[in-house]
Amino acid sequence: MKTEQRNTRVPKRDKLKSMEKLLHSVGAILQKDGYKALKAQHIAAHAKLDKKLIYNYFGSLGGLIDAYLKKNDFWKRTELLTEQAPLADLPANKVVEILKGQFTFLEHSPEMQHIILWELSEKNPLLQEILDERERFGEQLFKLSDKYFRGSAVNFRAVNALLVSAIYYIILHSRYNTNTICGIDATSKKGREQLFKSIEQIIYWCYQEAERTRNQ
Amino acid sequence: MKTEQRNTRVPKRDKLKSMEKLLHSVGAILQKDGYKALKAQHIAAHAKLDKKLIYNYFGSLGGLIDAYLKKNDFWKRTELLTEQAPLADLPANKVVEILKGQFTFLEHSPEMQHIILWELSEKNPLLQEILDERERFGEQLFKLSDKYFRGSAVNFRAVNALLVSAIYYIILHSRYNTNTICGIDATSKKGREQLFKSIEQIIYWCYQEAERTRNQ
């Protein structure tokens, strides 16, 4: 027994493990209570470590949080959920699928919600970097749709900017507010379906209008 | 001179005036620095009064802020900007005008921006009340558009929920982030116009599609 424990034993003091525990706790707290709850004492308690270690290993509370954000590129994570193989084309139904996927993912990811709120709440170079990376990824997608919309009356990027923004706002709004938006209750199955259907409709309108105006 | 001063003199100690100063300072600070800067000391300093008065007159810091929010119904203010006389009808161009008006107003009202961010950041019964009132107001507008969309394939409320939400998010995003959204820079004249044009297009699509599907 004792020898077995000795063979498989893990050292009680392990800097790397402790660092990971702290980083992991940042994620857990961010998910549960939001960025406002990212206090040194709180994080340390969650990791069952002394908060001093935050300063030993990451220099400051901000250093720890930065390290966490660097290790976890959420935007990439979101987008990647929507595709397995590289796309060669971007037809309307694929765009609708991606947008619905964004809605559903964000809806179920309190961590992402908090990060988006954070992004709206203060200037943070690190969050900006992450946003830039998302933009770079999005650009690759739009390259695929360009052929549908080049020379048409439709600005597909602008329409998507509107729809993505709408999705973000609606989900953040629904977290604390039970109120409807223009009579739509985004938390109800019915409301969600109404929104989804309208998103779908708008995307299809884009493709139709593009075809019409392109052929002029 | 002295007698004139006596005639027109204002008392140095005036509870109501002090209360108003405090309320006004809440608005000024909210506008300049956001709801996070609503600290007792900060507000009192801005009003050039002692912070004790906040507690004397409003019971607590929260009491002061609540009093401020009750006195200033922002949502109503926003919406009312868009109309002088009661509307009898809600054609597409009027809807576009209202949405563009919302964008422009919010863009130039840091106070509103902060309140929207606040609404996304925490549960607050008072903010909920204000939102409810906005919904009631919006409902009156939608009643006017109902005749265009009843029995059609278009859910006009859902489309407007998307567009209004998009406007809110985009403006909040632009406050601290220089990044584009789907390649659109909402802070530039060009980006704004692209967004405006797409909003306009979507609204017109709604009316067209409604006409088509209604006549089936």
Place this chain on the structure above:
DNA sequence: GTTACAAGTCACCGTCCGTTGACTTATAAC
């Protein structure tokens, strides 16, 4: 002017929180 009271001032308390210095203890090399 005197006086009573409200308006306003000031120093202070308790709490939360980021951060730190000085300490103890586990680990690994010898």
Place this chain on the structure above:
DNA sequence: GTTATAAGTCAACGGACGGTGACTTGTAAC
């Protein structure tokens, strides 16, 4: 085992902030 060093503990500092008690001063009624 001895020892050096890194890992981890603990208590405390200092600043920010909401809130309060006791004081001073302006105002208005007499």
